[in-house]
Amino acid sequence: MTVTYTAQVNTSRRISNFLRLLFRWRGSIYKLVWVDLVIYLILYILLALIYRLLMNESTQRIFEMIVYYCCKHGSMIPLAFVLGFYVTIVMNRWWEQYTCIPWPDTIAILISSYIMGFDDRARAMRRTVMRYVCLCQVIVFTMISPQVKKRFPTYTQIMEAGLLLESEKAIIEVLDTAFPHYPKHWMPIVWAASIVIRARRENKIRDDFAVKTIIDELNRFRGFCGFLLYYDWVSVPLVYTQVVTLAVYTFFVFSIIGQQWTINNECQVSNHVNQYFPFLTILQFFFFMGWLKVAESLINPFGEDDDDFELNWMIDRNLTTSYLIVDEMHQEHPELLKDQYWD
Amino acid sequence: MTVTYTAQVNTSRRISNFLRLLFRWRGSIYKLVWVDLVIYLILYILLALIYRLLMNESTQRIFEMIVYYCCKHGSMIPLAFVLGFYVTIVMNRWWEQYTCIPWPDTIAILISSYIMGFDDRARAMRRTVMRYVCLCQVIVFTMISPQVKKRFPTYTQIMEAGLLLESEKAIIEVLDTAFPHYPKHWMPIVWAASIVIRARRENKIRDDFAVKTIIDELNRFRGFCGFLLYYDWVSVPLVYTQVVTLAVYTFFVFSIIGQQWTINNECQVSNHVNQYFPFLTILQFFFFMGWLKVAESLINPFGEDDDDFELNWMIDRNLTTSYLIVDEMHQEHPELLKDQYWD
């Protein structure tokens, strides 16, 4: 489930707002960084012990030379720069993906408004169209999200959830065999469109205008689903991710060596502090690794991070709400009364 | 209420334009930063006193070493960089949220144009649709804004404000019990759509075309409301906010120590000035903390900052204007006269 904290920062007048956010664990930087940090510290201490206990003097001289070299050159790659640009790109994509998730509410309101009649056939039409719309979304979600895939590993589970009927499953599976490499999420939308056309022919929809409106909206829904697939297929180019990852990890390899305390290290300031604990180094680690982790946790917003969107919740919500709008609430509204300001 | 100052900077010819803005208190940097600054200074002075009065010489030597270490390393985290990128992201979201607030004026004009008739039923239809539109907005606002929540803590207050009738409240509460985890802001819109369909059936709306136009607009309104919820659920990822906050506060912890005056501090220039008052340090504090506060006050534009949008004003304005357009001004216009340039 997404980590929401807006309510905690609705005003910035008191001192503790952003500070308070530092004391959270779910979705926090600590949770993301601590494993890396532990490994980093183990390596650092190991190296320090080797230098102080196991090396003879000539090896120490060579080691000191390497330390000096790493210390001097560690900052020659503009880490802040490349991270700044990369994270901005990843965040933009992350938010665009959110805005691409289609909600079936619009279609539900249109269906409820335009497909008239309280008989079983009309009800079945309304419900089936909405079921197809939700089904289309679920098929797309199983392709892009491991959490949804876990819930619906095959069509059988989708059927059990009431989103798919036996006969429909059979049709999809036939086509899956015939064209295994093409996604099939558009099929329920095509069926839904056919039902709409049939409803018009059976005069359950009163005008051509309504048909156009509904079919346009179905197409828009399918278009957004296609876009979600797009984002999944075409990630941020691997090269860019590799360049950034290499830069960050290299920086820290250099820093594990370069921040070692050695006798007479002219590169470091204040050997005495470093001799006991590399405060600064740990801070830098937190900062740069945390920045990289921002990218890492945003690059797939439909994954299983704390921060990721709860698609399973959404699937249930969409089906429930859709049925509610097109069936229970179909053309119902509270009695028309004079309001308080009626003069 | 938003802090508006555009009128004061409409020309840049005179010298004092942006300078004049420095002498404002409401929504100003001073108001946002002063508490932090006072705490910062107290800590700084405390430390200075401890060093000068309470420490013996050997402790002073250790302290000086730590000061030197902090002074040298304080600037190794690229604060300006990370703040620049972060604030840009927060500001973009802030403005996008503004542009997502829907105004009911368009719907009001459509309703007034298309739902004909001066009888009570037609009037009730027009007024009720507009009331539902405003109600939808109010429900969303109570979810995202603490100032609106304060005004309308429960449905009872909304009812008292004349936006909700007893019968409607009952229906919503039944559904709230049945599906507690799903927001209900779309319900009034579904009702509004049903009323529109009924108006068409009773021939108060003359053509199918108008029905489509109104329902499309109702859907757009609901879509924007949904988007506002989106922005509330999915904040800027917590990790990013934590990274930035940590960076800024760490910088100032380092600077409280590193900017201390000590005898023979080779890191600092001009010990003599620092000995009396750390001008520079305070300036840096103002600058970086102010930049962070920009983000802090923008991250929730519907909160209670000076800068935040006055949603309560908007709720009143929307209801008043809506009733005005669909009722008092319904298909009224001044007499058609020849204008001044009629030849």
Add this chain to the structure above:
Amino acid sequence: MTVTYTAQVNTSRRISNFLRLLFRWRGSIYKLVWVDLVIYLILYILLALIYRLLMNESTQRIFEMIVYYCCKHGSMIPLAFVLGFYVTIVMNRWWEQYTCIPWPDTIAILISSYIMGFDDRARAMRRTVMRYVCLCQVIVFTMISPQVKKRFPTYTQIMEAGLLLESEKAIIEVLDTAFPHYPKHWMPIVWAASIVIRARRENKIRDDFAVKTIIDELNRFRGFCGFLLYYDWVSVPLVYTQVVTLAVYTFFVFSIIGQQWTINNECQVSNHVNQYFPFLTILQFFFFMGWLKVAESLINPFGEDDDDFELNWMIDRNLTTSYLIVDEMHQEHPELLKDQYWD
């Protein structure tokens, strides 16, 4: 009037293109910066004179210490960074505001195409709708632009300009008294919509379709006007502007002191040049102050800068063109002839 120079830079092949732009006065950096520069220089020289003539030796020592301190630390605030981000934000808003200004041409063409008839009543309808559209724009402009406010301080002047009739003024003023805090720019648009509906009822408009098209466009026009108000209400947050302004002016206070020539100033290079004239300092002043002035002159594009948009010209142009399209040119077009390539 906007300062246009695109025609002068249509090719970059010759050497003098951007260079030539340096020799312009209207809307130039010189015009914007010179007052600040003069004040800056006066302060600089004053301080230099005080140091050289009025100070005794011990005061000079203290002064030199302060100079050294300022010289060393003046560049510790990342001015370029914060200006780069801030100006980008301001420029984006500036351009978005331009693109929000609605033009009535589209409505004029629709009105001319769809409201048929050459009788006085049809003419009055066409002209009145266009007058209302222009009126809506003028009301908004008086709220956001001091130049338009100067031309139309009250409704009386708008009436004299032929945009408003006596009877209409009376209605608006009644509502202004009833609801003083809500803008009224949408009222003429509501009237215009009513006239369109009446035209349909009197069969001057032949189909419902045209009604929808015109009303949609009227709504779009009102929407854009509302957006202009939005930009006016919700400026770039005051805090951000203050942070940037403080940073720039602080930098120059530091530089007035820090760039002073003193004996044995180890911070400055080449004392000898500075002793006579602080070239560099003036250049930096031009550069950073100029960059800030870019923001200052763009933050309100409807003000009275050289660079600001000529809204008064636009008001006249819109009324003239509107009347031309809906009246003189109403359903007129040159005779249909065979063109040159007719085979």
Add this chain to the structure above:
Amino acid sequence: MTVTYTAQVNTSRRISNFLRLLFRWRGSIYKLVWVDLVIYLILYILLALIYRLLMNESTQRIFEMIVYYCCKHGSMIPLAFVLGFYVTIVMNRWWEQYTCIPWPDTIAILISSYIMGFDDRARAMRRTVMRYVCLCQVIVFTMISPQVKKRFPTYTQIMEAGLLLESEKAIIEVLDTAFPHYPKHWMPIVWAASIVIRARRENKIRDDFAVKTIIDELNRFRGFCGFLLYYDWVSVPLVYTQVVTLAVYTFFVFSIIGQQWTINNECQVSNHVNQYFPFLTILQFFFFMGWLKVAESLINPFGEDDDDFELNWMIDRNLTTSYLIVDEMHQEHPELLKDQYWD
């Protein structure tokens, strides 16, 4: 004509891709920079000769002092920063302008689809509407592009090109006299709309729906044309361009002096190389001047640079294609046959 090189960089696997682009002349950095470079070098050499040959020793001392001063301070203006932000802004505008150029193809297809009949009058209607659309574009192009202005300096040339008839020219010229300060590009569009309305009345267009579609598209076309004018009127603010230009040229004035070889220049490293040839300086010149030239050649994309868009080609193409679609191809299509996969 635009400089296209995408085909040369369709894969990045081989080593030579971007490198190969370095060996091009048309639209290249060399072509844009060489004049400036030559002047720069001449000034540089002149100064070097004066220093080495014409100065006596005391003048040389003063000169060396100035050189030292310029060398030390040359880099104090953050050139890379301001160029990075400025070029990004200019490039965004440049691309947006491209996307604003309207193509008449959509209108042509609509006209061909909806205005029925093969008689001369129907043909004349179809051809005339398209001619007006192209005419509107040409009038706008003459206002924004010197290359088009050169081809069509007055309406006479437009008439000769077959885009304007004698009678139409007369009407426009009358209005040009009456309202000299308002652009007239919208007039042909108003005429086109009138023709469409007439076609509907003569039943050449069968439904009101088609009328709306065509008129909407005509309005969209005019809207884009208006946007092109907008971009032309409202350039990147002169102040910003001046700030950037000043920064770059100042930098090079400083560098002409500061990079001079002098005896005992402690600012420069490796005097010996500089003594013979200032490699580095030339590289920096190429880099920064090239970056500035990117902006210079993009600021007016309709000018006469190598990189600029070939509007004259487009004018011819549009007229030809329009006539082709609405006349020769009017409601023609190849015979309907069974395709290869017909089962």
Add this chain to the structure above:
Amino acid sequence: MTVTYTAQVNTSRRISNFLRLLFRWRGSIYKLVWVDLVIYLILYILLALIYRLLMNESTQRIFEMIVYYCCKHGSMIPLAFVLGFYVTIVMNRWWEQYTCIPWPDTIAILISSYIMGFDDRARAMRRTVMRYVCLCQVIVFTMISPQVKKRFPTYTQIMEAGLLLESEKAIIEVLDTAFPHYPKHWMPIVWAASIVIRARRENKIRDDFAVKTIIDELNRFRGFCGFLLYYDWVSVPLVYTQVVTLAVYTFFVFSIIGQQWTINNECQVSNHVNQYFPFLTILQFFFFMGWLKVAESLINPFGEDDDDFELNWMIDRNLTTSYLIVDEMHQEHPELLKDQYWD
């Protein structure tokens, strides 16, 4: 085929996520950089050998001077800055190009919904329209993508693939001869529009509304195709690409020389490490060259890189799916049954 790795990074909790990405070859930085790296190393070693083995002492002194000069000045061009801005621009264009690729699904659903009848003529109409839509796309793809050009070098291959009939090929070729300089991708769309009009006349389409919807969508499709051509014609300006390429390669020429080990090189730290292997230099090479390669592989997303989009797959998918929707699935849908939640 695009390199997809989103599934591998769906959670960032474990340590190895981005790290794991480093061990991939397809589309990786190693694959893109290794040739350049080998050449770089060969040159580096060659120079080192020449210095150590072939030079006499006086030549060595000169060489050392040059090394010192290059070492000192190598970093004076702000590489990170210009790369950051350039890559951001290229990536934005890259993604925008993806979003411009039109999919025919929407048109297929509209055609299937609106063109009624199961007779051969209706079937032929539906299939032919879709064929024309796919044909338009293929023609555009052959113009922008070398991989598609390889598959369809002439119209003959397109004909063999069943996308073009003999008669249609003849028509296009006639026009290609008449107007060789204008692209012809819009022709099939014009034909498709004509077929739609004919279908309306033969009453296979029941209402004018549907005609409008289809023709609008055909126009939108053609518009997107035109946009793809746009992106191909108007690349990122050559000057910008040259500036960046020059900057990167110059940097490495400088670094080949400047990172050489020489006796008593005061510019380098820790000669001893460099004497054996220039670790740092190789890292910098990887980093900056990799960043440049990001741009290089994205500048033409329809080329033949590992990362590039598989247009040939898409062509097949589109034709298959289109026929499926408009023919096999034409107005078919699974039987309407009561769903699981039917109460």
